[in-house]
Amino acid sequence: MAHFQPSFLDEVLARTDIVELIGRHVELKKSGSNLMGLCPFHHEKSPSFSVSADKQLYYCFGCGQGGGAFQFLMEHDGYAFPEAVEYLAEKAGLEVPQETKQDHGDEVRQKRDYELLERAAQAMNKALHGELGGKAAAYLQQRGLPADIIRDYMLGYAPPGYGFMKRLFGSDSATNSRLETVGLVFKGEHGYGDRFRDRLMFAIRDRRGRIVGFGGRVLGSGEGEAKYLNSPETPYFHKSDLLYGFSEHRDTIRKSKQLVVVEGYMDVLALASHGLKIGLAPLGTAIGERQIREIFRLCDTPVFCFDGDRAGRQAAWRALERMLPLLKAELMPAFLYLPEGEDPDSLLKQEGGEAFARRLKEEAKPVLETWLHGLKLLAGQGAEGRARMAKKADTMLAAMTDSYLMQAWRQEAERSSGIALQHRRRAAVTDVASEPAARADIVLNPVEDRFMAGLMQKPARFLQLSGAAMEFFVDNPAIHALYSRAFSMQADAETETIDIARQLIRECPADQNMISRWINQATVHDIEYKSLLLDMEANDIRCRIRQGLSLGESVQLQKRLRELQAQQQLLKEQLIDTGA
Structure with a gap:
């Protein structure tokens, strides 16, 4: 862990304008002696986020988040403290003391690892436009993705066979060990081999926009391989925490107050190519609670968009179940089922971005309506079906933590099934990370x-x-x-x-x-x-x-x-x- 001298931290902060730093993400307007805007840490309709230009501190009177420039980078952009200090020092034209740099070897190694991933992404992007990448380039052309999307989202191609990573980085043991750590190679019986081969590659970024891993789509038959292959779990790549498109679309989503959750990488890119840079997707698997929490932090009215087939409805139901512990009365998620056989990409080609945006607005159903409809489909007809519906509703309501919202849903379920529920509220939520608690030892009148x-x-x-x-x-x-x-x-x-x-x-x-x-x-x-x-x-x-x-x-x-x-x-x- 780096140890910075207080005098150096003071100098960094003295040269940092917190209004400029926060103003990149929040529209601030003068209000009295401070500036006010919509909080970037929670969803609100009227500004309660205050920034003091004089004291260089911010505070939200809605959610209680507060601090200075370092804290904003850590809470909003996911920086570690040493990274936040170094970022602001670099912006201010200050050299980080050498003794401090030598004190955090972990940060140096992390920086080297991120550089490996960035270089790999650039090499794959170059390969996409080379002789070997013809098949992948033709696929993207057939899907209608323009050159600027391919460039901005760093799409690439991993050539077939083994040796691409070796030619790019060398083959000494230390390099192979780092490449294995970041998930680019694996160690087999005959040494190290490339993890991604003959695949269209999608660079996956973290909240700070750093490439942390990849998703690879097989081209052609794939000889029995999985259609999509993700990087393995690494110190930087945690599949259940990441959302494709998050860093690229975060600011647009916050400003437009629109977010659509789709099923795959290509759906996100198709939306972006039609001017809708509001799409996010899980990384090839069912969406999880941590990902839903991030979605709700970005937007309180997200639309979860799924294919209209059986698999799409099942995926939607899983997403609904996982969001129940996180739902609050202030959140208004909705679900949109697309016509049978269609996905966002195909509909966008048929009707364009404006029509798809109208579909999101006019056809998406509120989460409560989606839940009741799903319960009826699961339960079936007749008195027995109504009993099954009530029983399933009881079980699902036990996952909810907002007591007022739970009561409202219970009343709707009772009205729909005609049966009084015997709801049992669970004592605690142990599988959901709680928000940081305020200090309990300070109470002021x-x-x-x-x-x-x-x-x-x-x-x-x-x-x-x-x-x-x-x-x-x-x-x-x-x-x-x-x-x-x-x-x-x-x-x-x-x-x-x-x-x-x-x-x-x-x-x-x-x-x-x-x-x-x-x-x-x-x-x-x-x-x-x-x-x-x-x-x-x-x-x-x-x-x-x-x-x-x-x-x-x-x-x-x-x-x-x-x-x-x-x-x-x-x-x-x-x-x-x-x-x-």
């Missing part, structure tokens, strides 16, 4: 929360606090530790412009969402801050009085409380006069 926001937004206010203020939050150890540390930072600072928020996030990464929220809240102006400070002291006095004090101490505190209340009344009158 509205006054305390706004008070901390006022301090974080204008840290020089720490220097104006009285000795009594150091007792604030003593009954909340976690927040008191943060509060005291910030006070010490400001007291020790040589200037009043120290970026306390950034330093706190570095020292207390578990609190970065909360700190970012304080920064991105509506500005706490001086008159409001004075009122909050009075409330904080008054609340502290009330707490001390309840704990039991001597008569003399109690009288003194009661007197101070009346003074604070009088000052608070004056401030309220000022707020009314100023219209604040």
Whole structure:
């Protein structure tokens, strides 16, 4: 793991404009002292994602995600921390210290592996246009894929026989070992051999756009081979986590708020060639929960598009079953079955992109309607069929985690079957990765929360606090530790412009969402801050009085409380006069 000096991290962040970084993915508009946009981490119809250009921090008031430039690259684009630092350092024209580079051999090896995969993809793309690639090129021409799609999606060809990888990279043992690690060769009885031979090749990218593996389609008879062959599981290629077209289409999907899930690589490319860069596909197998989770993060109204034959309906039902634990009332997936014998590619050729887009909009059925229809088909006719339908509905509803949505679905199933369900909600969902939980040891009331926001937004206010203020939050150890540390930072600072928020996030990464929220809240102006400070002291006095004090101490505190209340009344009158 790389260890970067704090001074170097500060220099990288000082040269990074978080507004420009986030603005590549989010349309930001000025709102008060901050900028607002639609959150890239969850789906929303009105903006709740705030970016502070002054403090270089972002926060979403909808889902609670917050942080700085490093955190955005890690959460949004899938960078590891050292990668995020190096990426921003390179953009800023800074050289990463040599001792740091030598400290993370794993990152160096990973970079070398990604370069191997990229070179392999380029070589396969070149082979597609060479003498040996005629058969694959003719196939793509027959499928109607234009040259720019072939280029942009790095389609290629793996020549027949063995030795292509050897000619490209050499055959020393270290090279063969790395090629095996990334899934380009396998080790057999007679040494290393090419994994992909005589296949049309599809480069598969991760969230950051790096090639991590390949899918290969056999051409011709294939001599009994599988029609599609994927890279094996490697440190970089995890089939159940990846979606074909994700990195290429992510921004278009977010901006257009349209996403269609199709069954194969060629369907994704056919959509893209007709101007619909909104398609994603699993990698040749049934779609899984982790892939569905990524889909829902991108778009809350995805359309799952399947062939209208028996196999297509079975695939749709499997997808529906797997999405049940992830469904929420805010999500509105739909299912589209294509006419018998048709797939997206064939329909696009017949009717064009605009007509297919209308089909997605007009013919896709809501997930609930799809579920009820599927239950009826599975159950059959008569009283026995209705009983089977109710029983199957009960079993499937047990997978749902949104209790309100589950109740709505249960009512619809009871209405459709005519039978009262005996639903049993499962106690916990153990097969679905949960979202990161917020810290449970920090609970603030509205006054305390706004008070901390006022301090974080204008840290020089720490220097104006009285000795009594150091007792604030003593009954909340976690927040008191943060509060005291910030006070010490400001007291020790040589200037009043120290970026306390950034330093706190570095020292207390578990609190970065909360700190970012304080920064991105509506500005706490001086008159409001004075009122909050009075409330904080008054609340502290009330707490001390309840704990039991001597008569003399109690009288003194009661007197101070009346003074604070009088000052608070004056401030309220000022707020009314100023219209604040």
